[in-house]
Amino acid sequence: MNHLSPPNFKHQTIKPNSTLLVIGGCGGIGFGVVEQALALGVKVVVMDLAIAGAQRDISAVSHFIAVDLRDKTSIVAAFAMVESLDITFDSVVISSGYTLGSEPISTLDIDKFDDVMSGNLRGPVIALQYVSKYLSQHASIVLLSTAIGQIGSVGYAAYGAAKSGLNAITRILAAELSPAHRVNAIAPGAVDTAFIRGGYASGAKESGSALRFNVEEYNKKIPLGRMANIDDVIGPILFLLSDSARYITGQVIHVNGGGLMRD
Structure with missing residues (x-):
């Protein structure tokens, strides 16, 4: 058996002085990860997205690199920038995600379907292809999923389907x-961000009434009685990026206040 040094349980979070890449780092959850x-x-x-970067105060980050996950050329260019900066990553979070409204399959706009699939699945897969070349030893990756794919x-x-x-x-x-x-992966239920109001990059506010669903009705179905906030996710x-999670891999962790309970 390989000898392992014991993890430092006082620091069950990402290591100081390490290097983290956050793809989708201007959205609600992504920016929360960046700040912490x-x-x-x-x-x-x-x-x-460049427009999202312009809307955030990202002056404290080491680098901002514009990318559109729907466009392979944009992804290639983004990682060419990583190459030129000679960066390796100890941790990677892909927290990007968007949808183009709600529409039943019977009347589904297939062009919108393709767009959402491209940005939420195809694009992250291409990004993962490239980011794997820039991982330091024992690097950890966390993807942002959703409970929507499991609860219908x-x-x-x-x-x-994409998530x-x-x-x-x-x-x-x-x-x-x-x-x-x-x-x-982390699969949240509803989280109180601009996403539930139309999406940050689309100009949606981070507070106020939700556009996508009835919050009061949603909360009644949650055993913990409320929608998640960013810190809950x-x-x-950060735990999954830490040494305390060193024996956890290939898991989708549901964070939803009990709204979906499963093995």
Whole structure:
């Protein structure tokens, strides 16, 4: 058996002075991860849409690199920038995600379906192809999934299918990159961010009434009685990036206040 030094259980979070890449780092959850990582003394590189970067105060990050996950050329250019900067990553979080409204399959706009699948599944897979070349020893990856693919949310065929596909990618990539690297996913339920109001990059506000669903009705179905806030999701992400999670890989962790309970 390989000898392992015991983890430092006082620090069940990402290591200070490590380097973190957050793809989708200007969205609600992604930016929350960025802020907490910076507060912990982590060097952070953010990739996101140029318009999203312009809307955030990202002056404290090491580098901002514009990328559109729907466009392979844009992804290639983003990682060419990583190459030119000579960066390796100790941790990677892909927290990007968007949908184009709610529409039943019977009347589904296939062009919108393709767009959402491209940005939420195809793009992250291409990004993972490239990022694997820039991982330091024992680097950890966390992908942001969703409970929607498991609970059958009416109208979210593209988003649910894409994120369910990302769950499969999590398991497959974990097997492919082991034992050198760990890959896991966090699957939140509804989170109080701009996403539930139309999406941050689309100009949606981060507070106010939700556009996508009835919050009061949603909360009645949650055993813990409320919708998640950003911190409820950031904590598990940072834990999975820590040494305390060193024996966890290939898992999709559901963070939803009990709204979905499963093995």
